[in-house]
Amino acid sequence: MMRSFLSEWVKLGRLRQLLSVWGVMAGLMVLFTGLIFASAGAPPPPPAACSPATDGTFDQAACAAAIAKAQQSAARKGPLVPTSTLEAPDGLSFGLSVAGNILGIVSLVLFAGNLAGEYSNGTLKILLSRQPRRLTLLTGKVAALFSFAVLGVLLAATAEVVTSLAIGAARGLDLSAWGTAGAIGDLLAGVARLALATLAWGTLGGLLAVLLRSGPAAIGLGIGYVLVGEGLLGLALPDVVRYMPGQVISAFVAGGKASSFSQSSAATPLAFGTAALLMLVYVLVFLGVAGAVFRTRDVAT
């Protein structure tokens, strides 16, 4: 497997490839983090209806209605994130959970394009002539791609921290909580979750590549499913879509916290433990099916 891993790195380790994929990952992270920090602001004041009347009475129903109305208004034109959220210890790693899905899609494209390319370029037959143990070849390739994606995540996380510090300081946020051990722990945990999530997204892309044997088809179907398919399903079956791969991985990256960027805001996010377990199951299923097909199917192109 090590030979397969190293061989894949000979292919991946081109400067242009490194710059393009890692550059896209870091660039997306900077973009998302910058947008979040740039648009952060103070939360809207409590509605007047929630203040006690001069006679000391309090209309609970009117207050609830006013809060709902204020929330709808804030969703349209209010700040994306309250500054208090960003100033909290886990504010340093906030960008990681927000950009998790986007980095996941980059990983999906990386895996799908790479594996499907072996079919469409016809290079698979020459690879198998040097490494006829197909599962060994596939495992080595997946490991190499995963390591490549993880290095991209580390670079993106570095970019996220630098961007957060720079814009946070420029906007005059109170960043004192970011230097605590809890903040560093949150950051490391966020990076680890994001790295594992790229594996999950990647194995989905790899499975589609092995099944479809076409890069454009695998990438199109994968992105379409994640961005559109689960969204539509979420409108019809919000309780079911929580358990679909995209939502599960999103919940895992968010670390069990509710994310305002969840695709299916109507659905209650999964608990972290449940999300982690389901994601593991999905990864094993994706790898198992891809491995079985890769091992048994004729290489006739």
Next chain:
Amino acid sequence: MPGPDATQPEASCGTCIRLGVATRPGAALYRNGTTGVVTCQDHLPKATPSRPVARPARVPVQPWAPPAQTPSVIREALPSPPPLPGVQSVPPPASGGGRGDAIHTEGLTKRYGERTAVNGLSIRVARGGVVGFVGPNGAGKTTTIRMLMGLVRPTAGQATILGESITRPSRYLDRVGALIEAPAFYPALTGRRNLRALATLGGHGAERVDDLLAQVGLADRGDHLYKSYSLGMKQRLGIAASLLSDPDLLILDEPTNGLDPAGIHEMRDFLQSLGKKGKTIFVSSHLLSEIQRMCDRLVVLRLGTLVFQGTVAELEATSTAIIAVPQQPAQAGRLVALCKAAGHAATQRDGTVTIQAPDAWCAELNSKAMRAGIVLRELRPHTFDLEERILDMTGREAKA
């Protein structure tokens, strides 16, 4: 056929004549009794050095067969070749044998739905030498090669490569190099980096990459992107990749595709030199003249079925006949009867009699015909070109 002309070659021992044009150089006997040298017009591009093929030892030929129904100009102009020597010339491999062979298949079959790509193929390729794998497009050559390389699972039958079953490619592929169909590499990598990736995957030393690039003439282009290579350069890189493991068996699918005449010549010499070193080269090619020059043995497929396996000499030995043309076309029937009475199969068409007999029988036939009152205006031995022979086996509709 050209009309009688004393200046045209009449009989030429060892000269293959097609449509009145000699295809190999040699001494010619003219109709006026003089001799001369026949000018050679080879099928290959003129820049390709033409090398006469060694004449095989003459062996008794098989009975004559009626001409195949192939309406081509060449077919009309030439007498039909003898029947195919066919599979009978080499018995099918015995079950369980072939441990010492480079390639040994028994009833190898591959079906894709209703279509049978390879049908009960039983071949035996002994170790050492250059073996041609010939057949028209769709004959099943590439499918066979894919099965041998473990890329495609046979529907039925079995095969061994270097004594190991093809169900376990990992046991033999480190001793096999292959170029299957068009060379396929990563377009965005350089030639050197492509080879490095494969060398790493196969556990071969990186220093071998430089040696091989030099060996195939790509030393100065090794650092250029693969997508900038010409077809011939891609082919060379494919050959280099197939040699990474210093294989005992080299399986090459159309290795001369895209090469210029000089490159074809180099490739031929290179493969022959490998064959002489004891390696087995199993090579398919559409250039039948190249196969003829390059190979010691042939395996010929048609529609997924074996039609011949044996040495080139065996095939050539069945490709000689005597052509006799009586002055009076009406006497052709008598001439056929005379030949049959002498124990030689003969057929006639349009007044031309084709007799399956060794060329040495020309003189005796001339004498017999004279005694029988048959005046011959043309009498000559004829050697069918190997390319013609293979095309007759595999069907002229697909010239591959």
